[in-house]
Amino acid sequence: MSDLEGRYRLLLRLYPDDYRRVRGEEMLGTxxxxTPPGRRWPSAADAADLVAGAVRERLRAAGAGGLLPGVRLAAVLAFVTATALSGLWAGAEQIVDPADRSVPAVGPFVSVGIxxxxxxxxxxxxxxxxxxRWTRLxxxxxxxxxxxxxxxxxxxxxxxxxxxxxxPQATLGLLALALPASRSRWHRTVPLVAALGAGLTAGPVLSGRGTWNYRFDDGGILLTYAGVALLVTAVLVAAVLSLRGETRGLWATLVLFAPVGLLGLYVLSAMARDLLGSGPSTFAVIxxxxxxxxxxxxxxLGAAVATCRRAPTSVTALDPARAVAQPCPTCGR
Incomplete structure (x- = not known):
């Protein structure tokens, strides 16, 4: 066995044992x-494909096959939220009255956040x-x-x-890296339209509120509202998809719990401060x-996956021999 074959076999060990017994040799041969002659290591693309396929198969074996489609749906909702917030804050960064220097400024903007x-x-x-791929970059x-x-x-x-x-902006962005490639042109314009709409409507109104700017308390409340809107949207999408027999909306809602919670971090940390009976929110409390x-x-999310594992619904998970009837997640055959 060559070094290259041994390294491919090592990557294939990431797959469930039952699936590897049925598909392993076929995938290895493919x-x-x-692979070009003379190569001793799997390419980065091959390694990524094998790891992604192993994750898919392990989730499918656990009855949580809808998790990855749910992550992709959550990525779309997270990206729309991130761009809408960026439009809002970019508009609020502008100082409408140049004579108003009651807050620190960087040129014509409130901060370097622009x-x-x-x-x-x-x-x-x-x-x-x-x-x-350019969007991810x-x-x-x-x-x-x-x-x-x-x-x-x-x-x-x-x-x-x-x-x-x-x-929360960084958290939304990290999740947005999982954006699916197969989106229509119309769907791909939604984030930009949301950003421009938020900037054109909310930005001038907010930046004209005297000494207000997004660094003050109001910004935390607005982020909480954005988190609530994101959660409500995810729940509505999950309800519609559930009527069609799809579970990805439910998984997307679970995946979005972290960014929704971080969007409400201002309010949640204030509640924690009150519960602890401390003064202003310290860094430790936040x-x-x-x-x-x-x-x-x-x-x-882990509890949901564990629940699915205890009650598997996947035919492949119940009967690995049926996996032959399923297309290979890597080569598609």
Missing amino acids: YLDL VVWSAWLLAGAVDALAPV AIIVALLLTVAVVPVADLAGLPRPPLFHLV AGTAAAVVVGATGS
Whole structure:
């Protein structure tokens, strides 16, 4: 056995044993036939395909085959929310009255956050015009700027968006990386339309409220409203899809628990502060609340998968020999 074959076999061990007994040799032969001579290691694309296929098959064996389609649906809803918020905050960044310097400013804007929100708006524009791989690249750039703005602004002594806004934005962006490639042109324009609509309608109204800007308390409330809107949308979509016998909407709702909770982090941390009887929300209270949100969301998703494992519904999971009738998730045959 060559080194290349051994490494492919090692990757195939990620698949469930029953599935590997039925499909393993066929998949191995396909990969070896398509590999150029002289290669000793599987390509990055092949390794990614095998890992993704193994995850799909393990979820299918656990009766949670709808989880990955649910993640892709959640990614669409998360990206629309992220771009809409970026349009809102980009509009609110503008200082309508140049003579009003009651708050710190960076040129004609309230903070350096305009760079971050512009990057997310650009990601929405790329999604409407280019293939999904370019959208993912634009999202990665926006994510890097979202993270980098904190140390850069602090070192330069410039005003920046608070973590209440940046953390949920980054969480939505991470989930948006799972955007499906097979979306219609109309669907791909929705994030950009949502961003432009939020910026044109809400931005001027908010930025004209005297000394108000999105760094103050109102912004936390608006984020909570956005989280509630995202959750309600996910529940409605799940209800409609359930009527058609699809479970991906239910999984999408579970996946969105973490970003929805982080969108409400301002309110949740204030509630935790009141419960603990402490003063203003300290970093420890905020960090603890955020950790509780992530752990709770992850736990609920894990519990759902465990429940499916105890009561499998997949024919393949009940009878692995029937897997031959199913198309291979990697080669499609």
